[in-house]
Amino acid sequence: MIKGLLISAPASGTGKTTVTLGLLAALRAQGVTVQPFKSGPDYIDPAFHSAAAGRASFNLDSWAMPAATLHDIRAQADGADLIIAEGSMGLFDGVAIAGEAGSGASADIASLMGWPVVLVIDVSGQAQSAAAVALGFSKLRPDMPFAGVILNRVASPRHEAMVRAGMEAAGIRVFGSLPRNPDITLPERHLGLVQAEENPELEAILARAAAFIAANVDIPALLDVANAASTTPSAGPASPPPGMRIALARDTAFSFVYPHLIAAWRQAGAAILPFSPLADQGPDNSADCCWLPGGYPELHAGKLAAAAVFRRDITAFAQTRPVHGECGGYMAMGAALVDKDGVSHEMAGLLGLVTSYEKRKMHLGYRQAHLSHPIPGYAAGAALRGHEFHYSTILSQPDAPLATVRDASGAQVSETGSLRRLGGGGMATGTYFHLIGQAT
Template identity: 55%
Template sequence: MSARGLLIAAPRSGSGKTTITLGLQRALTQRGLTVRGLKCGPDYIDPAFHAAATGAPSANLDSYAMPDALLAQIAREATEGADLVVAEGSMGLFDAVPGPEGHTGASADIAALTSWPVVLVIDVSGAAQSVAAVALGCKVYDPRIRIAGVILNKVASARHERLVRQGMERIGLPVLGALPREASLILPERHLGLVQAGETADLHARLDALAQAVAAAVDLDAVIAAAGETKLVAAASDGPPPLPAPGRKIAIARDAAFSFVYPHVEAGWRAAGAEIIPFSPLRDEAPPEDCDACWLPGGYPELHAGTIAAAGRFLDGLRRFAEARPVHGECGGYMVLGSSLTDADGSAHAMAGLLSVETSFAKRKMNLGYRRAVLQADGPLGPAGTALTGHEFHYASIVAQGEDPPFAVVTDPHGSAPAPAGSRRGHVTGSFFHAIATAGAP
């Protein structure tokens, strides 16, 4: 029997979704339930926190970048052998990009796909009964979904809570809990979001503190009762992996500088029979010689540029590997494949030089959004003409593109003109584009 589920969402970003989601996941796990987490949208960091909170794998559900069958497969796998799925939304519940209904990237799409009720987290600071008007708007805005209740966050006082509850009573939405303002509930952040789970000091102590705070302020029995039966709109598919495996034995960089890999991508490669062998550039390890492809994920190389530049065994081994076998870099991995990387202090560090691009973290500009990429040559992600869906999220800038031809031509959902992106040379490819799945027809 598949698990019941619910989606923790909010009217806007910054409402406290992640901390409350983690607190709920941990508290329910401590009750003896088998809990699985999922994250809406293109987020690498939160699923690792879900996994730490629950002791079980987490994954992403992205209604813009993933086809229905893949979405259903990921959701179905999460419900197998679990008691409860506690999924986390992204941004505001209805925030989306242009696209067909159900394929806009909105968290509401995922609630509709799975039939999971929504628990709305609302930051009530600076308002009282007016909060109910916001909740009512969420309740009636999209008839595909159902709001099961609300959790109030950043409540100032008992009187404040009473006033907010009065508004909720008027619109008929149950209040499942109310958390006071508490700075200690905030997890550490950096420029791409939360500091990664593996780097967060005293992570399990922090998660236990979140669980204790949530359990004290939220009616966990009511949350469990609010969960709904999983009823997938689309049929799950056990077909080809979301992305083609770049090799049968894939060397993948994995450490504090290289960590942004979607769980569903690695799972798809393994299901297709590929073996994944991690290595650490920060420990000056070269890609293993017995592998037939190398993948450099995104992450935070800009914070470790000096260490990477001094990692002679890694850089020399990577260059040897690239002489005859495919090497691909996404975002941070692309920066390391380039000629140089300038750090936040303005110091330039020599990188692998396998591509001619030069990047800088000193010249920062946020680049964020979904992309559709069409490959310009045969490579590890498919033959020329293959279309991929994915996204970009980086602050680094290209200061010199160099002479390499582009890896892909990209567009965005907002009607942007096709533009060249990334670089390719010999067996080496890379771009700031994070691939999520092979795309269907335009």
């Protein structure tokens, strides 16, 4: 069993992504083969993990995935020397009503996998009091393995000494102390970090992060405390491919698709045929379905509206075969998209959907959907789990609702997705949520 660690924090914004990326890059530079994972539904961080580690990173989600599926995804670490998983939000943050294997909290993953937690604590504005925070996190869940802390945003050697004194008195192990370092800050936008592939400085930032972590964290001590549960993986529910030849939109406007789904499709024997709508490419005509992931169509609406070949080819494709879109892909399948300046741009027109980014409103959370109609890979009546995160709103949705959709608490949400049957047996479907998998 490959040993691992989970890097978490008391809250978002405390530096766990910087620590994770620096640790991945530093270990890789030392010749350690590290498998990264991301706890929770974040679809941006895994690309940064992959750039730092040189291996594809996968999401592990205790609300949306059963335990068997989590263990199956963990098997992606085969051949690695060590696992480093990054938590989401605060260590214990999840939804109020448990899902498949927990609440979605990072602590669920640590407990299930046996990976000791290393807590990154922002100690700015406090000294010995930080120990009370660490002690509370170490004791709240007795089933969760806890290794110790990394101190972040330390002001001075004197400040560090006071914080360390408090940690020692509380019996909390300190693995490192990080001063402020603006040289490894990653740029952000409305859905989180600017995507890894869009950052020309990423390689240099990762190199600086690796050097920073290597100089300020006791990496050998971290390796010594890595661990894993002795549970045996068992086969979880398969994620069926939407077709055996899948035309997959893939560029900076369409990039949010969970890596475990792509891996499952390939393991089932499906061929992935990428194309770029931004480069005015249409889906491969040999494909038997087309999948448009989420991303940032609102930032490229004018270019998509001008992509005549893309719009022509996907319209022709949809007359005889299924096309499915998620979030940004769903928006691009609609009749129009209104950008932040209030300008309306014509989209592919496979659906009557009109969406707007002019007046931003955040929609965020887990989704559970019961399909009223089929989508590629899933029959009508299937129960799906996913996650929604966007700032656009629906101005018009004239097509048939695709599903009954509820949030994690069971409350019904208005974003039902939509369906339109086309021409010679084709079908266009879309949802605002990103599929994670089928509910058990």
